[in-house]
Amino acid sequence: MQKTKLPQPYGLRLEMILAKGFSADEALKLIRRNDAAELREKVNPETAWESFLEYANAHEEAIEAAVRNGYEFPFLTIGGIRNLLFIKFGKSEERDYRFRDGRIERLRLTRPELESLRKRVPDYWRFAETGTEVGRSEETVEISIMLA
Known part of the structure; x- marks a missing residue:
C-alpha cells in the first residue's frame, strides 16, 4: 500500500x-x-x-x-522535524535533545516513538543510533538525526 x-x-x-x-x-x-x-x-x-x-x-x-x-512527509525541513518532535512527543531542544550544525543529537525515544517518527520522515534524513537503555517499562534509544 x-x-x-x-x-x-x-x-x-x-x-x-x-x-x-x-x-x-x-x-x-x-x-x-x-x-x-x-x-x-x-x-x-x-x-x-x-x-x-x-x-x-x-x-x-x-x-x-x-x-x-498514518502518513509521511514528502519534504521535511530540520525545523519541521523539531516541530514534529515537540507536537507528537513533547520533546524540546536543550531539555530532550541538542541541536547543533543542522543536526539533532542525543534525542531519546522509545522504540515505538522512533518507528513512528521514521515512518513520517523522508529518506533523505538519516537516523543514527548512539545508545540504548533498558528502563522499567520500555527500551529507550538515543539517536542523532542528520541529512543523509
Missing part, C-alpha cells in the same frame, strides 16, 4: 489535532465541521487553521487515510 503524503504545514497541523487525544473518528469529525474557531478553541488558539481546512476539504481522502493509516 502506498503511503499517504502530506505537505509539512498540513501534517504538523494534523499532528496537533491527534496530539490532543482525539480518536480517528473524532479528529475526522472535527476537521469535517470546517470550523477554524473550533480548532483554535479545542486544539491550538495560536494556529491559523484556515489553510489547513482548505487543504482538508480539497484532499478529503488523503486526510482520512492519514488519520486512519
Whole structure:
C-alpha cells in the first residue's frame, strides 16, 4: 500500500489535532465541521487553521487515510522535524535533545516513538543510533538525526 503524503504545514497541523487525544473518528469529525474557531478553541488558539481546512476539504481522502493509516512527509525541513518532535512527543531542544550544525543529537525515544517518527520522515534524513537503555517499562534509544 502506498503511503499517504502530506505537505509539512498540513501534517504538523494534523499532528496537533491527534496530539490532543482525539480518536480517528473524532479528529475526522472535527476537521469535517470546517470550523477554524473550533480548532483554535479545542486544539491550538495560536494556529491559523484556515489553510489547513482548505487543504482538508480539497484532499478529503488523503486526510482520512492519514488519520486512519498514518502518513509521511514528502519534504521535511530540520525545523519541521523539531516541530514534529515537540507536537507528537513533547520533546524540546536543550531539555530532550541538542541541536547543533543542522543536526539533532542525543534525542531519546522509545522504540515505538522512533518507528513512528521514521515512518513520517523522508529518506533523505538519516537516523543514527548512539545508545540504548533498558528502563522499567520500555527500551529507550538515543539517536542523532542528520541529512543523509
